[in-house]
Amino acid sequence: MKELTIFIASGAHDFARFLKTHRPAQAGMVLILLVAFAALLAGVVAPYGPMEAVPNRFFAPASSDHWLGTDSQGRDLFSRLLYGARYTLAVALSATLLSLLAGSVIGAVAGYFGRWVDTLLMRFIDFMMSFPSFLLACVAVAILGKSLENLIWAVGIAGAPSFARQVRAEVLRLRAQEFVEAALSLGYGHTRILVRHILPNCLTPIIVLGTLGMGGSILSVAGLAFLGLGGDPFVPEWGLMLKLGWDQSSQGAFQVGVSGACILVTVLGFNLFGDGLRDWLDPRSRSR
Amino acid sequence: MLTYILRRVMATVPMLLAISLASFLLLHMLPGDPTTILLGQRATAENKRELRSRLGLDKPLPEQYLLYMSDVSRGEFGESHRTNQLVAKELRQRVPATIELAVAAMLIATLVGVSLGVLAAVKPRSLVDFACLSMALVGVSLPVFWLGFLAQKLFAGEWKLLPFSGRLDFGSWPTFSSETGFYVLDALLVYRNTELLLNVLAHLALPALVLSTVPMALIARITRASMLETLRQDYVRTARAKGASPAAVVLSHALRNALIPILTAVATQFGYLLGGAVLTETIFGWPGLGRYVIEAIDVLDARPLQASVLLIASAFVIVNLLTDLSYAFIDPRLRKKEAA
Numbered sequence: 094m095k096e097l098t099i100f101i102a103s104g105a106h107d108f109a110r111f112l113k114t115h116r117p118a119q120a121g122m123v124l125i126l127l128v129a130f131a132a133l134l135a136g137v138v139a140p141y142g143p144m145e146a147v148p149n150r151f152f153a154p155a156s157s158d159h160w161l162g163t164d165s166q167g168r169d170l171f172s173r174l175l176y177g178a179r180y181t182l183a184v185a186l187s188a189t190l191l192s193l194l195a196g197s198v199i200g201a202v203a204g205y206f207g208r209w210v211d212t213l214l215m216r217f218i219d220f221m222m223s224f225p226s227f228l229l230a231c232v233a234v235a236i237l238g239k240s241l242e243n244l245i246w247a248v249g250i251a252g253a254p255s256f257a258r259q260v261r262a263e264v265l266r267l268r269a270q271e272f273v274e275a276a277l278s279l280g281y282g283h284t285r286i287l288v289r290h291i292l293p294n295c296l297t298p299i300i301v302l303g304t305l306g307m308g309g310s311i312l313s314v315a316g317l318a319f320l321g322l323g324g325d326p327f328v329p330e331w332g333l334m335l336k337l338g339w340d341q342s343s344q345g346a347f348q349v350g351v352s353g354a355c356i357l358v359t360v361l362g363f364n365l366f367g368d369g370l371r372d373w374l375d376p377r378s379r380s381r
Numbered sequence: 382m383l384t385y386i387l388r389r390v391m392a393t394v395p396m397l398l399a400i401s402l403a404s405f406l407l408l409h410m411l412p413g414d415p416t417t418i419l420l421g422q423r424a425t426a427e428n429k430r431e432l433r434s435r436l437g438l439d440k441p442l443p444e445q446y447l448l449y450m451s452d453v454s455r456g457e458f459g460e461s462h463r464t465n466q467l468v469a470k471e472l473r474q475r476v477p478a479t480i481e482l483a484v485a486a487m488l489i490a491t492l493v494g495v496s497l498g499v500l501a502a503v504k505p506r507s508l509v510d511f512a513c514l515s516m517a518l519v520g521v522s523l524p525v526f527w528l529g530f531l532a533q534k535l536f537a538g539e540w541k542l543l544p545f546s547g548r549l550d551f552g553s554w555p556t557f558s559s560e561t562g563f564y565v566l567d568a569l570l571v572y573r574n575t576e577l578l579l580n581v582l583a584h585l586a587l588p589a590l591v592l593s594t595v596p597m598a599l600i601a602r603i604t605r606a607s608m609l610e611t612l613r614q615d616y617v618r619t620a621r622a623k624g625a626s627p628a629a630v631v632l633s634h635a636l637r638n639a640l641i642p643i644l645t646a647v648a649t650q651f652g653y654l655l656g657g658a659v660l661t662e663t664i665f666g667w668p669g670l671g672r673y674v675i676e677a678i679d680v681l682d683a684r685p686l687q688a689s690v691l692l693i694a695s696a697f698v699i700v701n702l703l704t705d706l707s708y709a710f711i712d713p714r715l716r717k718k719e720a721a
Contacts, residue, residue, distance in 0.1 A: 220399045223694045225653045228674065232690060235678040236410050312524055316660050319526050320675050332524075339530060346534060353527030360522040368518075 097293055104297060111373040118369020124362025128355075132178035139172035143329040152344050164334075164348055165341050166327075173329040174355055180330040181359065184245055185310040191249030192310070193303050196256025201295070203257070204264030205287055215261070221254040230313055231322065240324035241333075248313045256302055263295050301374055305367035308360040315356050331356050386706055393702050397695055404691035405449045408683050409442075418683045420462055453691065459684035463676070468688045471673070476692070477562025478548065479669035482662070483654035485589035490596035491647055498604025498643075502612060503631055513601050520598025529591040529664035536587055544584050546666035553580065588665040592658055596650035603646045607639035614638070640711055648704035652697040 112118055131138075140160075141147075146167040153163040161170040203214040221229070233247035267273060268291070276286045317323060318332030319339070326333055331352045338348030408415050415438055416429040424432075433439055437448050452458070458468035501513035537545040544550060548564055549557060560571045565585070568578035611617065612635050620634045621627075659671035670689055677685040 216395075220396065220403075223396060223400060223698045224690070225655075225693065225697060227653075227659065228671075228690070228693060231659065231674060231678060232407070232686070235681065235686065236407075236412070238412060308522060312522075315524055316526060319524075320659065320663060321679065322675075335524075335527065339526075343538075346530075349527065349530050353524055353530070356524045356527065357522060360524075361519070364518060364522050 100293060101296070108370070108373055112369070115369045115372065117365045118372075121362045121365025121367070121369060124358055125366055128178050128182065128359045128362065131175050132182050135172075135175040135179055139169075139175045141169035141172040143173050143176035144168065144327070145172075152341075161351060162347065164337065165345065170348060170351065173334060174331070174351060177329040177331045177334060177352070177355065178359075180241070180328060181311060181314070181332070181356070184241060184314050184330065185248075185307055187245045188248035188252065188310045188314060189303055189306045191245065192252035192256050192306060193299060195249070195253040197260045197292075197295070197299060199253070200257040200260030200262075201264050201287060201292065204261040205268055205283070205291065207268075211261075214257075218254045218257050226251040226255075227313060227316065230317060231320070234317060234322045239322050241318075241328060241330060242324075244314050244317050244323055247317065248310050251313070252306060252310060256306070259302055260295060260299065263298050264291055267291050267294050297374055301367060301370045304363055304370055308363040308367065311356060311360050311363070382709060385709060389702060389705050393698055396698050400694040400698065401450060401453065401691060402446065404687045404694075405446050407687050407690060411681055411683055411686075413681070415683070418462075418681050419459075458688035461677070461682050461685050463680050463682045463685075468684045471685065472670075472688060472692070474559075474562060475668060475670045475673045477559075478667060479655060479658055479662070479671060481563050481565060482585065482588055482592060482658055482667060482669060483651060485585050486592035486654060486658075487596060487647065487651050489589060490593040490600055490650065493593075494597040494600030495604050495643060498601045499608055499631065499636060501601070501605045502608030505609065510605075513605055517598045517602040517605075520594045520601075523594060525591060525594065526660040526664050528594060529588070529661055532587050532591055533664065543587050546664075548581070548584050548667065550580055550584070588661050588667055591664070592654065592661040596647075596654065599650060600643065600646050604639070604643050607642045608635060611635045611639045641708060644707065644711065645704060648700055652700040655693060655696050655700070 112122070135143075147153075147159075147163060147169070148167060150159075150163050150167040151165055153159055153167070155162045159169050159171065161174070164170055164173070199214055199218065203211045203218075224232075230244075230247040230251040233250055234243055237243040237246055273286060273290060276290050281290075314323075314330075315332030315335065318330055319336045321336065323330065323333050323336075326337055335349050335352040335356070338345030338352065341348070408418070411418050414429075416432050417424060419436075420428055420432060437445055440448075456469055458472070460466065461468055461471065464471065497509070497513045497516065501507075501510040504510060533545060536543045551557065554577060557567075557572075557577070559567050561567055564581040565578070568574060568581050608631075612631075614635075617630060617634055620630045625634070655670070658667075658669060659675055661667065662669045662672040663675065670693065673685060674689045674693075676682070677689065
């Protein structure tokens with residue numbers, strides 16, 4: 094475990110140095126931190142609770158009481174957006190982690206064992222990828238039922254195949270290296286080699302894939318929620334809030350505008366930061 | 382060349398079978414009893430029993446699958462319990478609507494995306510390059526439904542330049558009935574009416590533009606990267622040295638060689654649009670396949686869902702197959718390698 098900590102620490106140090114020279118990644122990090130703080134501090138900063146309705150103040154315009162006005166139920170929009178960061182990030186993060194976990198396990202096993210294991214698993218992945226991933230997520234929700242928790246499963250499953258392919262490619266590359274051969278000749282078991290020798294070396298690309306995947310997960314979750322597949326419509330998740338505003342047509346336009354802007358800013362943050370991470374990992378792509 | 386084509390075609394057969402199997406099993410995977418799903422909540426026990434034996438749901442699964450496949454091969458997809466219409470009939474209207482939208486969006490995306498990518502690669506670190514990169518980034522970060530809403534508010538609501546939603550202003554064309562399912566083709570070939578055509582195109586403009594953002598961003602990004610790579614090659618320098626005009630160098634020497642990754646991106650994106658236009662179709666009330674899927678999911682309408690899933694995934698696989706085959710035509714080296 095100690096080696097791994099040193100490995101990560103040295104990587105982080107190297108990345109911090111790279112970050113100083115990479116403007117877009119800096120911008121991305123600022124955006125992510127902003128949203129993360131909103132999520133963490135929502136309970137402290139938000140002037141109202143996310144479900145707290147002020148009677149008879151529906152669709153109030155922006156004022157000193159309500160910085161962004163109120164929604165159709167008289168709830169403070171600004172507070173709901175802050176709490177929304179919590180829900181949106183939590184759901185997207187869980188979905189991305191699920192994709193990463195499933196994708197990494199499938200990809201690593203396929204890449205490491207090769208032969209029929211590889212053929213079988215990759216044919217399965219090809220099959221999954223013959224469905225547009227958003228459609229796959231929609232159908233998964235139909236099977237599992239409409240709720241915010243099930244969106245995690247749906248988006249997580251739909252995102253796994255592309256991760257699996259990329260992790261497999263990485264494992265395939267590492268598998269051919271001498272340190273794996275050395276470990277094999279020392280008589281180590283396959284599980285030990287996979288977990289202690291190969292996976293730590295995949296960690297950086299997996300982190301990059303995860304960061305870039307976050308943006309996609311946020312968009313998918315918001316999209317599914319917008320389609321009415323997110324269950325309880327009053328949960329302050331940004332996609333659900335956008336949908337709620339859209340259902341109110343012109344009176345809800347402002348709500349649609351701000352919740353969409355929150356989604357855009359967050360996704361932009363993850364994509365900028367993820368691109369930066371990738372440039373750091375693969376210097377060949379830097380000039381592009 | 383022929384063996385390459387044959388091998389590639391043969392490889393898609395098991396994939397199509399797997400897709401058909403998945404769409405078949407969907408009926409059994411949806412929550413609840415299949416007969417309840419097919420008949421809706423109000424079905425009586427007698428109705429259910431009758432349907433069970435009529436559909437062969439009391440038979441073993443492999444036999445049911447064969448029955449399902451024989452129906453599908455005759456173009457029969459069952460009935461929707463939501464609309465009480467034949468799914469095959471509904472699909473005849475839904476599928477052309479989605480194809481029309483997807484083709485329009487891909488035309489915009491490819492035209493703008495490739496041009497931007499080429500311009501950016503010719504002048505790296507210029508203003509065009511910056512614009513290209515920014516667009517590529519924002520394009521994939523935008524929630525399309527949000528963009529659609531804004532576009533609708535501005536172009537249709539504020540400025541009244543374009544219609545809000547739908548495919549045609551049926552108030553002005555009460556007698557219009559589509560022969561082909563593709564309204565643009567109807568206006569061009571059947572009705573031969575410019576005014577009708579303009580009305581159809583006006584309805585198509587906003588959804589197509591909104592739908593084009595994601596593919597446009599990806600195409601621009603890939604074109605730029607691929608062009609940067611080929612512009613560095615020795616043969617490009619040779620072409621410049623022998624005095625070929627800059628336009629000829631960029632277009633016929635570099636772009637042609639940069640085409641394969643671009644083509645892959647265009648084809649993959651087109652495949653996604655065939656099934657992935659759900660959000661855009663919802664915003665603009667576009668009666669296409671994506672919308673059909675969501676309407677079916679909403680009330681767990683199994684037959685439409687099965688048929689759409691089968692159709693979208695098969696189309697996606699076939700588009701990918703055609704892309705792979707077209708490589709052989711673009712890149713003579715692939716042809717030679719296979720022949721050798």
